[in-house]
Amino acid sequence: MIDSDNAGARNVFELRDVEYSYEKTLALTNVALDIRQGEKVAILGANGTGKSTLLKLLDALCFPTKGTITAFGQPLTEHLLREQAYAHAFRRRVGLVFQDPDVQLFSPTVWDELAFGPLQLGLPRAEILERIHGVMALMGIEKLKDRPPYRLSGGEKKKVALASVLVVEPDVLLLDEPTASLDPRSQTAFIDMLLEMNERGTTLVAATHDLDILEDIADRACVIGDDHSIAAIASPGNILSDRQFLLATNLIHEHPHRHVDRRHVHPHWHRPHHDHEH
Amino acid sequence: MANTAGGEWALAPVKKAGRGTGSRFVEGTLAGIARTIQDAVFYEELAQRPGLLQNLDPRVRLVGLLALILAVSLAQHIPTLIVFYLVALALALLSRIPAGFFVKRVWLFMPFFTGVVALPVIFNFVTPGRPVVRLLDLGSPWSFAFLSLPREIALTEQGLKTALTLILRVGDSVSLAVLLVTTSRWAHLLKALRVFRVPQVFVLILAMTYRYVFVLLQITSAMLLARKSRTMGHLRGADHRRGLGASGGTLLAKSYHLSDEIYSAMLSRGFAGEARVMDDFRVSGRDWLWLLAVACLSGFIIVLERL
Amino acid sequence: MHIPDGYLSPATSAVMYGVAAPFWYLAGKRVHRSLTGKMVPLLSVLSAFAFTIQMLNVPLPGGTSGHAVGATLMAIILGPWAAVLGITVALVIQAFFFGDGGIWAIGANAFNIAIVGSFLGYGVYRLAAGNALATSRRRVVAAALSGYVALNVSALFTAVELGLQPLLFRAADGSPLYGPYGLAQAIPAIMTGHLFVAGLAEAAITGLVIAYLQKANEPLLRLSDPRGIAARSYRWLWLGLAAVVLLTPLGLIAAGTPWGEWKPAEIQASLGFLPEGMGALQTAWNAPLSGYGLAGLGLTAGYLISGVLGVAAIVLSTLLFGRWLARGETKNHG
Numbered sequence: 001m002i003d004s005d006n007a008g009a010r011n012v013f014e015l016r017d018v019e020y021s022y023e024k025t026l027a028l029t030n031v032a033l034d035i036r037q038g039e040k041v042a043i044l045g046a047n048g049t050g051k052s053t054l055l056k057l058l059d060a061l062c063f064p065t066k067g068t069i070t071a072f073g074q075p076l077t078e079h080l081l082r083e084q085a086y087a088h089a090f091r092r093r094v095g096l097v098f099q100d101p102d103v104q105l106f107s108p109t110v111w112d113e114l115a116f117g118p119l120q121l122g123l124p125r126a127e128i129l130e131r132i133h134g135v136m137a138l139m140g141i142e143k144l145k146d147r148p149p150y151r152l153s154g155g156e157k158k159k160v161a162l163a164s165v166l167v168v169e170p171d172v173l174l175l176d177e178p179t180a181s182l183d184p185r186s187q188t189a190f191i192d193m194l195l196e197m198n199e200r201g202t203t204l205v206a207a208t209h210d211l212d213i214l215e216d217i218a219d220r221a222c223v224i225g226d227d228h229s230i231a232a233i234a235s236p237g238n239i240l241s242d243r244q245f246l247l248a249t250n251l252i253h254e255h256p257h258r259h260v261d262r263r264h265v266h267p268h269w270h271r272p273h274h275d276h277e278h
Numbered sequence: 279m280a281n282t283a284g285g286e287w288a289l290a291p292v293k294k295a296g297r298g299t300g301s302r303f304v305e306g307t308l309a310g311i312a313r314t315i316q317d318a319v320f321y322e323e324l325a326q327r328p329g330l331l332q333n334l335d336p337r338v339r340l341v342g343l344l345a346l347i348l349a350v351s352l353a354q355h356i357p358t359l360i361v362f363y364l365v366a367l368a369l370a371l372l373s374r375i376p377a378g379f380f381v382k383r384v385w386l387f388m389p390f391f392t393g394v395v396a397l398p399v400i401f402n403f404v405t406p407g408r409p410v411v412r413l414l415d416l417g418s419p420w421s422f423a424f425l426s427l428p429r430e431i432a433l434t435e436q437g438l439k440t441a442l443t444l445i446l447r448v449g450d451s452v453s454l455a456v457l458l459v460t461t462s463r464w465a466h467l468l469k470a471l472r473v474f475r476v477p478q479v480f481v482l483i484l485a486m487t488y489r490y491v492f493v494l495l496q497i498t499s500a501m502l503l504a505r506k507s508r509t510m511g512h513l514r515g516a517d518h519r520r521g522l523g524a525s526g527g528t529l530l531a532k533s534y535h536l537s538d539e540i541y542s543a544m545l546s547r548g549f550a551g552e553a554r555v556m557d558d559f560r561v562s563g564r565d566w567l568w569l570l571a572v573a574c575l576s577g578f579i580i581v582l583e584r585l
Numbered sequence: 586m587h588i589p590d591g592y593l594s595p596a597t598s599a600v601m602y603g604v605a606a607p608f609w610y611l612a613g614k615r616v617h618r619s620l621t622g623k624m625v626p627l628l629s630v631l632s633a634f635a636f637t638i639q640m641l642n643v644p645l646p647g648g649t650s651g652h653a654v655g656a657t658l659m660a661i662i663l664g665p666w667a668a669v670l671g672i673t674v675a676l677v678i679q680a681f682f683f684g685d686g687g688i689w690a691i692g693a694n695a696f697n698i699a700i701v702g703s704f705l706g707y708g709v710y711r712l713a714a715g716n717a718l719a720t721s722r723r724r725v726v727a728a729a730l731s732g733y734v735a736l737n738v739s740a741l742f743t744a745v746e747l748g749l750q751p752l753l754f755r756a757a758d759g760s761p762l763y764g765p766y767g768l769a770q771a772i773p774a775i776m777t778g779h780l781f782v783a784g785l786a787e788a789a790i791t792g793l794v795i796a797y798l799q800k801a802n803e804p805l806l807r808l809s810d811p812r813g814i815a816a817r818s819y820r821w822l823w824l825g826l827a828a829v830v831l832l833t834p835l836g837l838i839a840a841g842t843p844w845g846e847w848k849p850a851e852i853q854a855s856l857g858f859l860p861e862g863m864g865a866l867q868t869a870w871n872a873p874l875s876g877y878g879l880a881g882l883g884l885t886a887g888y889l890i891s892g893v894l895g896v897a898a899i900v901l902s903t904l905l906f907g908r909w910l911a912r913g914e915t916k917n918h919g
Contacts, residue, residue, distance in 0.1 A: 106540055150489075
């Protein structure tokens with residue numbers, strides 16, 4: 001299924017027949033997908049289907065072993081990324097928030113973490129200070145400024161990781177499991193913040209297997225199946241109502257339970273941290 | 279991974295189950311990890327107190343304390359070494375480092391190393407000289423393989439002096455190093471290393487190493503706890519050795535994977551192999567005063583000693 | 586084996602920084618060339634790994650336990666140059682951020698532990714492993730052996746540096762200013778602990794981790810040698826080993842003057858300066874030392890015999906250790 005309806009808004013990404021394999025293991029195959037400017041797209045799939053790989057391809061951290069990716073109207077190649085001017089321009093426009101904040105928080109303090117991106121991209125000193133100030137205010141993390149990462153809670157880490165990307169002010173925000181390890185309240189606040197950014201024009205692409213947040217964070221959902229190729233691209237409503245499809249793509253599962261005194265079978269969402277507390 | 283706020287998970291006391299030999303080693307490791315993290319958290323807390331050393335420019339503080347450690351290594355006389363210890367103690371008090379902690383941190387662990395090392399030196403069969411205390415009369419000189427003992431065992435003046443010099447010198451050096459560690463926020467200390475022309479990339483590597491020490495310690499802790507709960511504390515030597523190989527190997531594999539991911543995260547934010555660090559240090563009058571005091575003190579003592 | 590500040594004279598510390606510096610420089614260049622930007626996170630996380638592995642308690646026969654250094658393990662996985670940097674970084678972190686080990690002694694500690702440990706460990710491993718398959722038992726034994734040998738040679742260098750202190754640096758009245766023990770005392774004292782405790786811990790960690798990776802993560806074993814385990818000439822390794830041997834005290838005896846019998850003029854010639862009070866002491870320090878060598882044999886013979894005994898101890902312990910390790914392995918496979 002390829003979405004042909006790409007008239008209207010400009011495409012930020014166009015993927016054609018993309019395949020990626022690493023050390024002879026196939027991670028993604030036969031991917032055709034357009035991402036339009038200003039939209040919200042969810043990449044859905046069970047663990048190990050290649051969602052994270054797709055985000056890394058979009059962020060030019062790895063490159064297709066077959067097929068092409070076009071970004072902002074220009075083919076995205078390893079060769080092009082070696083040119084510093086292009087690399088800087090690309091890194092300013094596209095930001096990726098990793099699933100594991102420990103991977104992303106490698107600096108001595110929160111302040112240094114926020115300064116890292118702007119420093120690497122060669123922004124002037126005064127602007128760096130101003131942007132750090134702004135993003136800390138936006139996320140309400142001023143009091144964490146001097147903390148080392150190991151003194152942050154899971155939710156705080158997630159916020160700082162997002163802030164460290166937002167400080168670069170990207171046009172496209174790629175998010176890997178944005179709500180993993182967040183408690184329900186921070187999750188709502190986090191999603192609200194993302195939506196606000198989207199309204200101001202930021203394109204959002206979020207990989208997730210949390211179906212609860214799907215309708216909030218996506219206009220369109222792209223489902224990747226167990227065969228590492230796209231199983232469907234449709235509206236979140238359509239996908240959530242098709243139970244057979246959700247079962248087939250391993251996004252929900254069924255198994256018997258004991259509820260006090262009776263056994264029954266009902267479907268479950270696959271949550272990032274799936275636990276059975278019924 | 280235990281991911282709760284502020285590393286408090288590691289601050290909980292490690293219970294001593296003490297069943298089976300294997301669990302003793304696992305607990306030893308767990309306790310060591312917890313202690314390391316506790317220390318780091320405590321030092322970071324001390325470094326934020328408004329004390330004398332904390333208020334100095336990090337570069338100036340580093341240079342000054344290193345100069346003092348160097349002066350200690352140049353000192354020759356016991357009174358000089360005592361003066362340096364009093365200076366370190368005074369600096370600790372003025373920097374709001376708890377005196378009890380400061381004295382214990384140095385002198386409680388010292389005997390295990392330097393104390394034991396220095397002990398034999400005081401006897402006449404190691405350091406010949408004027409006997410101060412006579413201990414034992416063997417009747418005749420005695421020798422076996424590498425060892426040969428004189429007829430009489432005694433403590434010598436020269437021996438006691440040598441031992442005291444060593445213990446004081448090591449004690450002074452460790453005290454000053456502890457002052458550096460407890461009055462410097464490590465993010466600042468890192469940037470301060472730049473004064474020694476340490477390349478930026480090395481500073482970045484140090485920063486990231488320190489950062490990931492904590493992540494790996496957490497992973498190790500979680501891994502060992504999981505194994506301990508599975509084995510219920512009953513481990514034989516061979517099982518434990520296998521477990522050790524698995525822990526080390528898993529940790530290595532995880533480290534490698536982690537470094538791959540971190541590299542992606544760095545690239546994603548514009549890293550191109552060249553480290554750029556920003557600091558905001560400013561040297562004030564107070565800092566110059568400190569440097570002057572350090573220079574005078576060290577210079578004066580060292581010169582005076584040699585006259 | 587970490588030398589704290591206060592045991593080495595400033596001159597020795599400076600010399601050791603000087604000796605270590607070219608290795609750091611070359612290692613930086615080599616690693617930078619082969620790994621480019623990825624070097625930064627890889628070295629950082631693996632230095633953190635070295636720090637962490639040093640915290641693992643290793644149970645040893647007889648109910649004792651020890652800690653490993655991990656230099657040989659790092660060298661086997663990443664190659665000796667990267668290991669030099671990784672272990673040095675771990676030492677710097679320990680000294681600067683935890684107050685363990687000396688700051689001015691970093692040069693000496695890095696030379697003994699990071700540089701000698703990595704290169705010797707790597708060399709012995711390559712020689713002992715030969716062209717065996719990546720998953721062969723021989724590689725496990727080779728890893729354990731190289732860890733054991735490298736750690737003990739590191740300890741020997743440490744002992745020699747400490748043992749030189751009283752020969753070179755004494756106060757005007759003749760009492761030693763820094764480490765108080767001569768070579769005849771420092772070498773056996775330090776080596777005993779390493780031959781029987783620390784060396785075994787290092788061998789255990791190195792061997793067991795390699796054995797685990799053979800089963801669970803073979804690609805990691807091919808990192809430092811992407812072309813796979815190909816037949817290679819080991820001549821340069823033999824040469825390197827020979828050089829290390831020449832640098833040890835035994836080699837220095839052959840090079841001319843026996844230890845402890847240098848004349849002040851010779852020391853001045855080789856060091857460029859005359860240590861404090863040396864002239865006056867010439868007779869003073871010859872007397873006690875010659876009296877406490879191997880009874881009646883004199884220093885030179887004492888060293889030769891210690892050397893032979895040391896090598897014998899290494900060979901014997903390695904054989905025993907290999908069997909002990911293999912026993913754990915066999916049980917493991919059922």
